[in-house]
Amino acid sequence: MMTRVEQTAHRAAIESALATLDLDTKVRLLTGQDYWRLPAVPEIGLAALTMSDGPIGVRGVVWSPDNPSVALPSPTALAATWDPEVSRLAGRVLGQECRSRGIHILLAPTVNLHRSPLGGRHFECYSEDPLLTAEIGIGYVTGLQEQGVGAQVKHFVANDSETDRFTVDVRVSQRALRELYLVPFERIVAAGVWSVMAAYNGVNGSTMTEHDELVNGLLKGEWGFDGAVVSDWTAARTTVATATGGLDVAMPAFAAPWGDKLLAAVRAGDVSEEQIDDKVRRILLLAGRVGAWSQVPPAVPASSFAGGLDVDAAAREIATRSFVLARNENGALPLDAGAVRKVAVLGALADDARILGGGSARVLPRHIVSPLAGLTAALPDAEVVYAVGADPRPELAAATGLEWTPITTTLRDAAGDALYESTIDAADVRWMGDLPESVDPATAATVEISATFTPSVTGTHLLAANGFGGLVLRVGGETVFEDQVYAPGDDPVTTAFLTPVEHRVPVEAVAGKPVDVVLTHRIYPGRHGFVTLTLGHGRPVADAGTLLDEAAQVAAEADVAVVVVGTTEEVESEGFDRTTLGLPGRQDELVARVAAANPRTVVVVNAGSPVLMPWVDDVAAVLLTWFPGQEAGAALADVLLGLAEPGGRLPTTWPRATADLPVLSTTPTDGTLTYAEDVLIGYRGWTAGPTAGLERRDREPLFPFGHGLGYTTWAYESLTVENGAAVVTVRNTGARAGREVVQVYVGATTGDGPVRPARWLAGFASVTAAPGDAVTVRIPLPERAFQVWDDGGWRTVAGTYRVEASASVNDPKITATVDV
Template identity: 40%
Template sequence: MTTDLAALVKSLGLAAKVRLLTGASAFTLAEEPSIGLHEMRFSDGPTGVRGLKFTGGRVVTLLPNATLLASTWDEQTAYEVGKLLAEEAAAQQIHVVLGPTINLHRSPLGGRLFEAYSEDPLLTGRLAAAYVRGMQDSGVAACLKHLVANESETERNSMNSVVDERTLHELYLLPFEIAVEDAGAWTMMAAYNDVNGVAATEQNYVNNEVVKGGWGYTGLIMSDWFATKSAAPAANGGLDLVMPGPDGPWGDALVAAVEAGEVDEAVIDDHVTRLLRLAERVGALGEARRWPAEIPEPDSPVRREQLTRLAARGITVLKNDHDLLPLDRSTTVTLIGRHAVETIDMGGGSAALNPPYQVSVAEGLTALLGDRVTVIDGVNVRTRPVPARGGFLTAPSNGRPGIDVILFDAAGNELERRFCAQAKTMIGMDDDLPAPVASARLVADVHTDGPAELGVMGVGDWTVSDGTSLSHGSSPTDGSSPSHGTSPSHGGSPSHGGSLSDGSTFSLRTSGGGMGEEVLTPPYRTFALSPTPSSSPSPASHRLDATVTIEGMGLFGLIGNVASRESVDVIDDAVRAAAGADVAVVVVGLTEEQETESADKDTLRLPGAQDALVEAVAGASRRTVVVVNAATPVLMPWLDRVDAVLWAGLPGQEGGHAVAAALLGDVEPAGRLVTTFPAADGASPAWSVTPVDGQLPYGEGTFVGYRGHIAGQAPEPAFWLGHGLGYGEWQYSDVRLITGDAPAITVTVTNVGRHPSREVVQVYLRPVEHDEPVRLVGWTAIDVEPGKSARVSVRTDRRMWRRWNAESHSWGDRLADGGEFLVARGLGDIRATVS
């Protein structure tokens, strides 16, 4: 029986209604027992359900990142991911998961692209719809984000995206429209940025006229966290819910705005109705839902199989000369690179979470090949210290990797002790404590048998001490790191500045912490730790103990990393090892310094001396494979000198096992690129992500990514959208057109290779009109055994035949019937054209 939501709303007074429209805490909504409304619980996604804590929360499953999952070009995979995340949500009684992210890959510099699917609106929209169906079929709400034109992070809280009306509808709104039309997504999130001079949280045109009006959307639009800037303009502009709480710009101010006639109470009633409809859908209205009891644990065999398969299937073969891959199991391998031993499995910011483990490529490949693998560390890949990963720092409370954090109120009373596996914690946002936090101690034991970097990360004034010999290190006063590998000998004089004596104090300055803040420039200090004397029977253990005065909100943590060797020495070791093996596998990539919320990239070059490492190894090795551990495009100046390249994304907690399975062919890496890889910095249709005077024009219009490249608005790329070789070889024949309102293409594909393989037949439309870009209109994937053929049908999506008319503000036009279809394995490998 359908609940009479209007009657429930009518039973509430104005203040009670307004109270429901701001979060009760960082990730919860208020209950209202008088109408049977229970608390609703939200969690960040989209690569795992972190829960109600921004950092230091429970151990949860870490999935492969969005671009890697999207590289399967498989709606069934997206549906499975939605179901998996719904199970993860149910384990924590979470009602709403904040994902998927369906902003487009406009510029390859975007720092948050790893969370989003693709540069193409159709591919993004259809995968998002499948993800939403998977989640909501289990009664957990998905949240489409970020509405809209939120394709970069620089000045994201204040910048204005300037987008013409046609481009807005044909590209940036289209994935949202598809996910609403095909899957009925229950919530959306309004972005931080302005759109054409109006805040996304106040966008009457987008939120009211288009989404709720034109699309008939019955769901709820919430703000991004801390994005709402006003009371009446946001309420009238279609925003239904302000997050987080309990404070915010609504509350008493919105009540006053209604009483002053600035906001009609009917507007408030509509917002509350949408909130109650969400509650009804997720089981938080009336009789409380019953959550399933048996859900696989994050480290269970079920999850291990799922995550390995999902990641491996999305890995993309970019190059494979002479069929070097898959590797023969008798092959001897030298595995090289910092990313081989410290594989990056997730991006930074609100997508980060606390997984049970993260498997490195070194662990994964060694598990399959044993002593046929020799592992060599690579060059340094970071420009700044980060919270330690692994067992370098351990918490005194339990001896596990991580730190202990003790929180105090203004009177010095202890409020809480928490263990933080990620060596950092968020303070001041999601704390459920009896009093505000005034100070915190961050404590860890440091284990090292050689030079190291230690330090503190966060906002405020720090006092740092230790229990043993930390004073033999040094404390730079300018915020720089000590020289790598040049720590003083034990008991000697410090090599920089003055010694860090017990109780030394130094000040930190930063522009602020906040949600997703990962940029440590300059809110950190580091100092060198002396190596253990050669006479010592075991690695030294030091106690790092830092106290910080808390003012507001921010991320705080301890830094602990082994000091890096000089690049020339590392490369020399790699070259010697590579010369003695059948194959050298070099793992390179990016880190959360480049792929994170809150910051964009300024180059596509690999950080550090990774390019030099690949060049040197390729010159010495018999055969060289490069694995790219990055979610977004990178430059490959060594491409012609290596034999094979795998693009592995950010592969999640089973990342090392997935890469190993792909290298050996246990799972075919059948991925296809979801973003065009430019051949050089600046060589893409849209490049700059830096606003000028707060304005970021989307001047390329609808010619984003491959659309601009194929139109000649940017040079030939290194790799086109849709590229991916897999382990099959393919012939296309008997291509036919079936006409209709949404025409279809049929084609016979034959696997003439040696391995079973999955083919993705892609169809693009090249319109006859000169001002219309080439666009993806459909695709179909199929698995075929060696020597076998299959007949494939690709039905074009009717939505790609529309053209937005900016004069009538509607889909008033249809593309002319003239033009041609491109039948392709990616736009760099067009197999047939059909007029």
């Protein structure tokens, strides 16, 4: 990071450049020139500042099939590591990816809280706890900015659910804001993040892009944030209120309320030129930090970048460290690869891995290792047998594999001449923001996916057309579907990208007989930067009952059954909230049937957030893998076979029943969503003390916050509180090396004072040890752990507090007390 001398020189350069810019140029700098970039100003050496979506990969300005990105595990997985250094590794990998693509700012991390597991974007956030969220977020930001790439922490603030997300006004107490929802932002700003994204939603009567109190007063004033505040895409809807409310950049170019309107507002005196200058200073500071301004050295010299990072190895390591072994009866895991002769792998998601959630977090990875592929490769001497059992996917998967060779995407002009052509692995094409650089958008008329389909089985196959615009599907030269799927006035972001509509066509095919398939999409004028097109394929399958029977039979004949269940993109995605925590389709029935057939049933839960498990007490083991990224199957094999320990601990509480949740509603009433639970979200609600009015001792969660098993055992030998820290000694009492996450919680010993939970997380640390070895860790107890927000300030609540060294919030191992 920059030294104080470098910062002083940087600010002098800003003032010098600012003096040369006229008002028109300064205003032009504040709005995107297109979907992802701010305009360049060559006369002062300023390049176009380029942004890209994250948080698990770097899409770049072209979301293109020939421009794949690494796909790391989801943010919930990252938080499940409980290790800021693992999060820092993720940031470094993505920083390397950004630099290779010319990206200056990554729109990540997302540090909104898990107020309710019904939140549709739950998988893209870290945790229900603000401290854990902050620590993982700081690691991510540090790793990313060490690579010279700016992080843009989002969505400031209280953007914790998706229903009516563009317009909802969140009503939340100042105490809950300060003690929970603002904490990750406050800590990450203090750690030196370079930009912040203002959310769509309102808070207590003002939208966040106009929120003078929270943006100017708190973020820029009290916290001293010197970076740029950028609107979420299309979140800025007014001119004067956003300009005076603290917003610095309105994105993207289309629908932005600034430009000529802001220029007129300044000339009319409604917005001062001093306010414009402050915004330009922040943009120049940001551009200088990321190396987009030639007048100053970047904040991080290129010589200090971590280069040559093995992204596949990093993705695999992060995944294994995130997996949470929630249940492991009688040491069912790890499996002995030498003793297993036949393994049943069951579930549609075992073959079609859910590696990421839906919405803007989606990327096109270089490759995907499915659970089936990972286990098959890791068990060369065993027979691995696969059966679908149950398929929860409401839409057909994109055509891929040996039956479809090759698959090509082609952009054509109105005359049918090819403008661009690329071979792709799966029949799924998306462009968002820009078409390929070689294509003049004005000339592009159609995009098509074409392939030769050689079926492996005879029967009725299903093909599906999915896209935004006019679609034509031809099979063997015959048109089998043609329709205008969306109207020209529809918003592509909220329709095609978040809630696509699939159109299925049955096609009779003969095994081994090739047929040409072409899906054509007519691009709407003015929508060249928004192309989404998928050719889906489904092989002939038996009815649902027969599939379940087959899975049970395969499981009965195997030494061990591995069932992969999970959610789909239609369940967990940006743009909408969940309506249930139940697994989609007949997956619960699949697990029950398999468990009845084979007592050695291991259930792998492939979901980004909590799901219900009515079968949990009947299976040998449950492994939570979140959305594990592109190395899903390889990491799964490592953990199931004991080559790596399941390193994760729960970053959020998993309920046994939906009704047990402290917070259920994500649906506004008359445009407002009231956080009536105040500070009692997540485990704070589950463990609310007697003054909270939420006594829940009759409703234990299925798996509590912080829970996770390993392949060894630990003894907590001592806990002392000295010099503002908890000093904990633990010993590995098992037969193999392992890792433990030592969690320290504090709680008041009486019910006097403000409403508080029974305990709350004050700190944590990861330890590793060989069999028989002991490790001592010192975990600071910050002053804030004993404070509440009261009457406009932080107040220490005097009294005696329990300090607990724990394996989870519900599993204190050793306790001490401290007087405050």
